[in-house]
Amino acid sequence: MKTSWRSASLAVGAVAVLALTTACGQDGGGTRAASQNVGATAPAGGDYSGLGNPGSDAAAKEGQDTAAQTAGELAVADNPELGKVLTDSAGMTLYRFDSDTAEPPKSNCDGDCAKAWPPVPADDATAGDGVDKKLLGEITRSDGTKQLTIGGWPAYRYAKDTAAGDVRGQGVGDKWYALAPDGKKAKLSNMPGLSVRHDTNLGDIIVDRNGMTVYRFLKDKAWPKPVSACTGGCLEKWPAVSPVATDDTKDVQKKGLMSFTRPDGVKQQTVNCWPIYTFSGDKTPGDINGQGVGGTWYAVTPEGKPVGAPKQ
Structure with a gap:
């Protein structure tokens, strides 16, 4: 009985790892349910973010x-x-x-x-x-x-x-x-949560619903589950992208399109299971000021790959 129980446990564990690999492995497939991608926002340096030290x-x-x-x-x-x-x-x-x-x-x-x-x-x-x-x-x-x-x-x-x-x-x-004149939020009309635009320098890259370029951090991990290495002051410069429903995307690869919960309890969006961010140094839609910063931050292709990043 003990041997059978142990064998069954190992089998269940193997299935669980395989399922996670399929969802988040670099070569895996699968799409998480849209219900996992809604209802959260990510902080970007506090409610006053954008001014550095507001007490200065x-x-x-x-x-x-x-x-x-x-x-x-x-x-x-x-x-x-x-x-x-x-x-x-x-x-x-x-x-x-x-x-x-x-x-x-x-x-x-x-x-x-x-x-x-x-x-x-x-x-x-x-x-x-x-x-x-x-x-x-x-x-x-x-x-x-x-x-x-x-x-x-x-x-x-x-x-x-x-x-x-x-x-x-x-x-x-x-x-x-x-503010829009009626008190509602002014925002890009008919623009999905994540979509693709063509940049003359970088090619096809992902942008958020405000048209801002989306980035990946090479120190993050996607397997066996998404892990963000950008915490604390890093998030002031690189705000985590909030969850986006699968049907609120256009031309973005659905494989590994999911959200995960950060250690601080905030949910963050991923593409191909890699955590994604925007850059506080980008001021207007179309800016790519975060590209190549520190040799670790790169714009993201529709497949979730970092544009122009060195091979690892």
Whole structure:
């Protein structure tokens, strides 16, 4: 009986390893269910990500300068990537924060977060052409100031936007998004969670739903299960891509298209079982500033391979 039990256990173990190899091995196949790829976001250096150390004098000054601006007459700008975007009277893009709530309206961005994302004052805000004045409201913040809301969502500027039309805050930390005139998120129309675009230098590479280039880290592992070697400060520069449903992709290889849970409890998307990331140094769709950084970061082909990486 003991021998039979041991043989059965070994057989079950072998089957389990084989199944995992098929799902995540470099030569294996198989597609995970879409239900494993939904409902999570990955942090990118905290709620204020993008400013490095928000407590520094430079970051604080940058945030204070932006905060000093009034809202004035709100306007609608046409952005080539995002469509219609809400701006203040100076043409600066307004944003919303996924950690806030609209019902009831409430801001969860204070302290260092509010330095990087200055709340838009409500005092003089008016609706210009294309803006429904009924959607304008206000909340009283913890410091007693009044903040503008659009469709219930508290409105912010981004301290790294320095000129009218800048949208550098779009998609930061997978929590910050430019405001559409109706208070919803402005985002690329009809663009799937992961898709492929042709770069003149790199060929076909994967981009996220914001059109931002996706990267792989050569120190990661895909077999026998995905493991990310990018933790702590690394994630501030290389935000993990949040899970994407299988049917929300286009032209991306389905084999090994799955998510996994990182040690911090956050779920991360993979392609061919390799963890994928974006790069904080890419500011607009089409940027490939992360390509080859440190000899370990590379854009990703539709098959999940690192473009131009040295053979290992």
